[in-house]
Amino acid sequence: MSNGLAIAAVTAIFKNLLEDGLVQNTALSSMGNVLVTTLPPDQISVGVDGQPQLNLFLYQVSQNRNADLGKSDQSVHHQTSIEKDALPLLAVNLHYVLTAYGNKDFQTEILLGYVMELLHQTPVLSKARIKAALNHIATINRSGLLAQAIESTSVEALTEQLDRVKIASNLFDTEQMSRLWSLFGGSYRPSITYEVSMVLSESQKSLVKSGFNSQVLNRPRIHKVIASPSTNGEIVTGSSLIVYGKNLKGDVTQLRLNGGENLLEPQIVEYNRISFKLPQNLQAGVQKVQVVHQQLYKYKNSKDLEVVSNEQTFVLQHPFIDNNPTMLL
Incomplete structure (x- = not known):
């Protein structure tokens, strides 16, 4: 992706999906407001009077195993001398840990159950859904860091670059989860891991040098x-x-x-x-x-x-x- 906001945008879209799903689920109304955050686990503390909470944390970025699939489309990028200098596509997967916090019986189990069902029913986010989420993010809190960053580009350009966002569960066994939480340094809570792909990143090197716009890449x-x-x-x-x-x-x-x-x-x-x-x-x-x-x-x-x-x-x-x-x- 030619825009440096790609990773932040995907995290924000994922968070927006969770927030919408929780609001629309009437079965969760008895819990009251469920807070959704994107903080490191060691920064979260739920007290006796704390509200139920879901935390989405990006803990790793890895190379996408299907990166070669995009190479066939690169032939169109070699029709001018400008495009011949472009660097190869960078395809990555984003790895998230989704953790439920609660201070009452069964809160964490109920939250995890509904979230797993929601994401199982939404394995792919369409461009229409991505655009709607980005518009919401850009307008709900205009003073926010991400909203201001999106203002510097455009929702349309960011939507086109993201294409489709795919979400897949990546369930860890006890040993893997133990290693993960030992890295976080926080108190263990029931969690699920997810892998989001693909985020494509294309270099602007040749375009900046020659004064061309990123539309060449699209x-x-x-x-x-x-x-x-x-x-x-x-x-x-x-x-x-x-x-x-x-x-x-x-x-x-x-x-x-x-x-x-x-x-x-x-x-x-x-x-x-x-x-x-x-x-x-x-x-x-x-x-x-x-x-x-x-x-x-x-x-x-x-x-x-x-x-x-x-x-x-x-x-x-x-x-x-x-x-x-x-x-x-």
Whole structure:
């Protein structure tokens, strides 16, 4: 990931997931407010009158075993001399220990049980959920350290970089858990360990040196172009087309036909889909389309600041003329 907020953002999203799950679970209402924290275990002290608490602590960062899966996508990063200098992807897993604290009978057991059920039902956080969590984090406490840091970038950029967050339980045996708590130096409490992946980190080295934006690392990719269902599958002048792909939505998203200078305004822009209308002056035959991203504050400036997708072809058909219209008698 090209943003240094990646690890903090994942921890905050994980914490937000736990808080939402506890609030929505009516079975926990008898416990009152359950505090969710992200502190080192040796800094937590629950007294006689203390409220029930869940603590999420990041205790290790390790290399992701599936890092090689991303190498196939790196081929698009070698189309310019700027991108050839970029460092390889850094893929990591984040390891958390989730601990329940309570001062009444069965509080810790109940908390752990519901949390395990919640995370079992939510193995993957979608982009929509990640974006919603980041928006909440950025607005609920604007004076907070993370909220101010997010303000320096954008929720949209951070969401795109995180892609999908996967959460998997990693249950330890007694010996492993004992070793873990001996490192913490705190009093042992019932805990569960989780592994979160994948967080991808891409170097900005070549981009900073050359003045390019990190959008190069999130290059749009077109997979296919089809006719809109409203045109009965026909691609003719004036009809609407649908572009399917990945990372299609940018600050300013437009389309380029056949390498021309004039860009088309799309009708609908989504992360994996764009709808646009073909101009009337195109000649029949093979056409090429590209998705073009420009930064909002650099819009209409130098063409060198564009981030473009691969080219995808489609065939523009000749208009059909019926030479034998039905005669009305």
